[in-house]
Amino acid sequence: MTSALHRGTAPDYVDVGPIRAISQASNQPSGLDWSRTRFHDFSGNPKSLKGYLWPNDVLINSTGTGTLGRVGYFTGSPDGRSCMADSHVTIVRAKADELDARFSYYWLNSKPFQEYVYSALVVGATNQIELNRDRFGDAPTPLPPLDEQRRIANLLDTEIARIDQLVSLRTRQTQLVEEERASLLNSAFERETHIPTRLKHLLATRPRYGVLVPQFVDGDGVRFIRVNDLLDLPGRADSLRKIPHALSTQYARTITRPGDVLLSVVGTLGRAAIVPPELEGANVARAVASLRPMPVVPAELIAAWLTTSDFIRQAVSATSSDTAQATLGMEDLANFRLSWPSSPSATRDLLHEVRGIQQHGTHLACAFQAQSRLLTERRQALITAAVTGQIDVSTASGRNAAEGVSA
Structure with a gap:
């Protein structure tokens, strides 16, 4: 284990125009959320910007309860604009002759590194937890040969894409459950037999x-x-x-x-x-x-x-x-006006209906969310197994590589 991480200097570009700023809110578990970036006007040499980003830079959130240690991968902005990371996001730039950038991304997502992150916390005067960047620069990093790093990254690219697709599907299913619940509740309160009343x-x-x-x-x-x-x-x-x-x-x-x-x-x-x-x-x-x-x-x-x-x-x-x-x-x-049942018995019927709608929706949503949590745990377990040498990538390929990995 050695350190092959550094925060290198920016390339020589000029007159780059408006720059996108990536914040902790932009750096989401599902990837970079471009709708949460902000634009900053800038012209001249972006080397003056500490946080200017190169393609294949890895980003790690360096402050905040619940967001500290979240890792993202930068490949460029969707509109081709130049980008920078704000002061709450640390840039990890791999030394190309020692460390594959994708391997470093997976290593930073692994359980050993995430545990290291929380051993490197400092507490400021305002009880704001943050990453000690001096200690981060000394973070031990596994360095198998470069060709093996690339095989590991290729394997994980394939397997993690499958897992992420399933997580996205469960997220969409949860959204559909909520949409169905809302539609059923709307219908339940729109009975022709109900009478208009005011909330008061x-x-x-x-x-x-x-x-x-x-x-x-x-x-x-x-x-x-x-x-x-x-x-x-x-x-x-x-x-x-x-x-x-x-x-x-x-x-x-x-x-x-x-x-x-x-x-x-x-x-x-x-x-x-x-x-x-x-x-x-x-x-x-x-x-x-x-x-x-x-x-x-x-x-x-x-x-x-x-x-x-x-x-x-x-x-x-x-x-x-x-x-x-x-x-x-x-x-x-x-x-506010609403339609309300016209009798005590109709009120009881509506209450029974609403409870059924809520219970059914909650049951399905909880099931999908539980599956998403398990998939997320399996995702990290697979990453950890691969980057720590528990999977033989010389023979592993595709789905078979993950069969023995447990969350």
Whole structure:
């Protein structure tokens, strides 16, 4: 093992025009996401730019929880423009006479190197984790002969493409499940037998915004629910930030009860969740509205309607004049119209139907996501086995090479 990685200088180009900047957000597990790049005007010699990119440069995210260590491979931009990496992305440029660039990409994706990444962390004054680039430059790298490196890379190109294709298929299947679920929910709320009503007539109290300016405390305090927490309220219950009791008391009207429906109303519109029993007594952020259904109104039906195209259409219309960030007003929200069952028995029938739609969609989505996780684990296991010499690439070819590899 030796170091064959370096961060070389840029080539001699002039008058390159607008340059694409690749950030951590651009460097996605599925590859470089060009829709997330930004343009910077530039003319002259790009050697003055530290992060100017050559084809076959390998990129590694060097900061951030959840993104640190993510590896990408640069072959050029789709429109032929020059590109650079921003300060949060480290460029790994292989020494051509020692290290095949594709092999280095796979090595950086392997389990041993990823473990090395997390042994090379430093914590700054703001608790921002980042890659220690001095230690990264000394990273041990396996150096089989170049022709063997290329055989390994060729093998992995073939096998990883198959795995990535399956992951993309599972992702698309998950999207189709969500589209079907949305379509079925739209239909469920559009019965001709339903009667038009306003949302406020289904609520025990008016919709309310949460805490305008939160102050966070450690230890004793009131759990605080923000927009992203609505993605998994039960799962995040024990890890929520806390605000002082006195501050929560100032916003007593949004202290949560089990069965309250919480809705994102700033920026991301339409993300909804029902407050579980374990979050009784919490409070919510300014970007989250608290809806308290009347006792005879099932919270599940309110939460389901908030995901329909009918709600989204009215939310978009109510915020279309916002020039900065979409913000849904509480008076507008209270007066939204929806079709509602005309009797208690019809309400029970709709609730039964909606539960069936949700459970079926969740079951399929969870199954596809579990398969995607297994494929991702197998992907790394295969990469690790190949770059660490556990596969004999002199005889291995195609699918047979991966048969003995377990995640």
